[in-house]
Amino acid sequence: MPELPEVQTVVTQLAGRLPGATIARVLLGRRDIVHSGHRLLTREAVGAKIASVGRVGKRIVIQLSGGAEIVVHLGMSGRLTVEPIDDALAPHTHLRVRFVGRMDELRFRDPRRFGGVWCRGRGDDANGNGLSVLGPDALAIRVPVLRQVLSRRRQIKAVLMDQRMISGLGNIYCDEALHKAAIHPLTPADSLTPKQINRLACSIRSTLQAAIRAGGSSLRDYRDANGEPGWFQVSHRVYGREGEACRSCGSAIVRSQIAGRSTHYCPACQKEPVTT
DNA sequence: AGTAAACTCCGGAAGC
DNA sequence: TGCTTCCGGAGTTTAC
Numbered sequence: 162m163p164e165l166p167e168v169q170t171v172v173t174q175l176a177g178r179l180p181g182a183t184i185a186r187v188l189l190g191r192r193d194i195v196h197s198g199h200r201l202l203t204r205e206a207v208g209a210k211i212a213s214v215g216r217v218g219k220r221i222v223i224q225l226s227g228g229a230e231i232v233v234h235l236g237m238s239g240r241l242t243v244e245p246i247d248d249a250l251a252p253h254t255h256l257r258v259r260f261v262g263r264m265d266e267l268r269f270r271d272p273r274r275f276g277g278v279w280c281r282g283r284g285d286d287a288n289g290n291g292l293s294v295l296g297p298d299a300l301a302i303r304v305p306v307l308r309q310v311l312s313r314r315r316q317i318k319a320v321l322m323d324q325r326m327i328s329g330l331g332n333i334y335c336d337e338a339l340h341k342a343a344i345h346p347l348t349p350a351d352s353l354t355p356k357q358i359n360r361l362a363c364s365i366r367s368t369l370q371a372a373i374r375a376g377g378s379s380l381r382d383y384r385d386a387n388g389e390p391g392w393f394q395v396s397h398r399v400y401g402r403e404g405e406a407c408r409s410c411g412s413a414i415v416r417s418q419i420a421g422r423s424t425h426y427c428p429a430c431q432k433e434p435v436t437t
Numbered sequence: 438a439g440t441a442a443a444c445t446c447c448g449g450a451a452g453c
Numbered sequence: 454t455g456c457t458t459c460c461g462g463a464g465t466t467t468a469c
Binding site: 439440441442443444445446447448449450451452453 | 455456457458459460461462463464465466467468469
């Protein structure tokens with residue numbers, strides 16, 4: 162499941178291969194994966210050149226010459242790859258972009274279709290492009306911004322998972338960052354001490370950065386014995402470790418449902434707030 | 438108004 | 454082998 166680190170890895174790969182390519186043709190397998198700018202994407206984008214590939218939160222942003230942009234969200238099961246046009250199409254490949262004079266193409270596949278594509282032209286309203294409501298990027302989050310984000314009475318886990326508040330944190334790294342900062346996921350966001358906010362900002366950045374570094378190994382086509390890409394094998398602190406020993410104190414990691422999500426934490430290191 | 442929880446989309450994977 | 458159940462990012466709806 163792609164989280165910010167995997168998205169960043171994909172972006173880095175694409176940024177090395179796509180800029181400069183001129184779009185020759187856009188092949189759409191399913192209309193409904195394009196949430197806005199359908200005509201722009203399949204017709205007017207033809208002839209445009211790819212200027213850059215970047216990332217905002219967990220969204221991939223492909224900038225075209227002329228100011229249009231294509232936004233791709235991978236959701237749970239999305240993959241964005243560059244493959245030879247002769248290679249067999251994987252099932253659930255919904256979008257392909259071909260380029261002038263090139264024998265490879267950009268492919269978007271997404272079996273569960275939790276992901277999607279938005280396209281907008283220069284000057285188009287930001288609404289509906291999948292970017293307009295995103296909060297500040299988690300990878301670059303800084304204390305003053307985080308303090309502002311946390312100024313509401315809501316479970317910290319729910320706030321961190323809300324892409325409008327802060328963008329880029331998914332379930333795995335949310336749990337990881339909270340454990341690293343020794344904060345219980347149920348803690349009301351506005352009750353964090355300045356010290357805790359400092360620790361949390363640090364934890365969010367360092368957790369994501371470490372995962373990106375680990376993901377770098379998949380850039381070199383690294384796979385472990387099980388075929389898993391590099392970043393997935395980073396040793397998680399709590400995620401997926403229910404019942405196992407906390408790496409800090411040895412207590413058994415607990416799993417429960419918080420903010421509608423499976424949540425892992427250490428009951429000893431992450432003290433539950435006193436309920437009022 | 439702000440927050441919380443339920444519901445929805447979908448198919449892979451795990452469990453029986 | 455074949456069925457059922459679980460899972461989840463995020464938008465929407467409903468309820469406190």
